[in-house]
Amino acid sequence: MKISEIMKQIEEFAPLGLALSWDNSGLQIGDLNSEVENVYITLDVTSTAVQKALENGCQLILSHHPLIFQQLKNITNPLYLEIIKNNLSLISLHTNLDVAEKSVNHSLAQKLGLEVLGSLSSETGATNYIIVVYCPLEEAEKIMHSAWNAGAGKIGNYYNCANKQESEGYYKASENAKPYKDSGIEGHIAETCLQFCCESFHLNDVLAAIRQNHPYETPLIYHYEVANPNPAYGLGLICKYNAEINLQDLAILVKERLNCPQVKLWTASFDLHKNINRIAICGGSGSSLISAAQKTADVLITGDISYHGFLESKIPLIDAGHFYTEYPALQLLADFVNKLQLHPFIMPQNEHLYTQHLLII
Ligand SMILES: [Zn+2]
Incomplete structure (x- = not known):
């Protein structure tokens, strides 16, 4: 290959x-x-x-x-x-690979025998867009498929997503214009308004595919950035262990499953024998996720925690090292x-x- x-x-x-x-x-x-x-x-x-x-x-x-x-x-x-x-x-x-749908952290979860509940943070290097396009009713299917094939319309576990609304387009053509199907100098056309979500890395391909398949001389296509992230991607994961496990046993399990010579366990004054429910994980350097983990998890498993990172954390931390959490x-x-x-x-x-x-x- x-x-x-x-x-x-x-x-x-x-x-x-x-x-x-x-x-x-x-x-x-x-x-x-x-x-x-x-x-x-x-x-x-x-x-x-x-x-x-x-x-x-x-x-x-x-x-x-x-x-x-x-x-x-x-x-x-x-x-x-x-x-x-x-x-x-x-x-x-x-x-x-840290933030992908099947990420470094999914491998870590699998190695630790944890069930993944969702992303810990929505941070990725991509931004999200909504693309809006108006086209004649009879061309909507073709345009939808061209946008999907170019990468639009993926949300979490779903693909080929779109929103379709009936619309009516009005126009007045100038002298050199070539209106759709010779529909006259002035008029209106039964249209469909299509909307797709799209990540920044697919945006140019999707816009090009829509333009290529659109029958109008000058199609109305616009896009704008939105804050809503795709839940399939993100940094770190929230997981659970499908049996009762306390903080001390979890630290031992991490050490054994990752085959590392030592783990550092910051107890944050928690009882070592208290059961742990929600487990945040981030392979490599996960210090930047301590505050996100504090909001939603009972413990964070990661690597590269600094002295002050330990001292300031209000939840227990298990530092198994950058290498062992990414291996x-x-x-x-x-x-x-x-x-x-x-x-x-x-x-x-x-x-x-x-x-x-x-x-x-
Ligand atoms: Zn790394």
């Missing part, structure tokens, strides 16, 4: 337009025409990861953390050169690769640089 086709499939799996503004997800190194059969999956792009990719006959490295974050002025970094010299390609799926996402990437009928190779936990060189003493 060509890299270009993989990039197309990524737009279905974890659209790059969902990535947060500071991020650099997507194709980092590589030729869109390169053929791929074997894919090496790693959290971080290190020289060990490159070596292992080559040993396993991979043509593509698929990482969660991007290698290239800032603008480059030259390419002298030996790691970049090693990737280029060996004709490897590199794709990183970072914050787009389960590699299986999600492997499932995606399998679906493309390519061969995934996941870098084992104990071969990642972080677990090899960090000692807990």
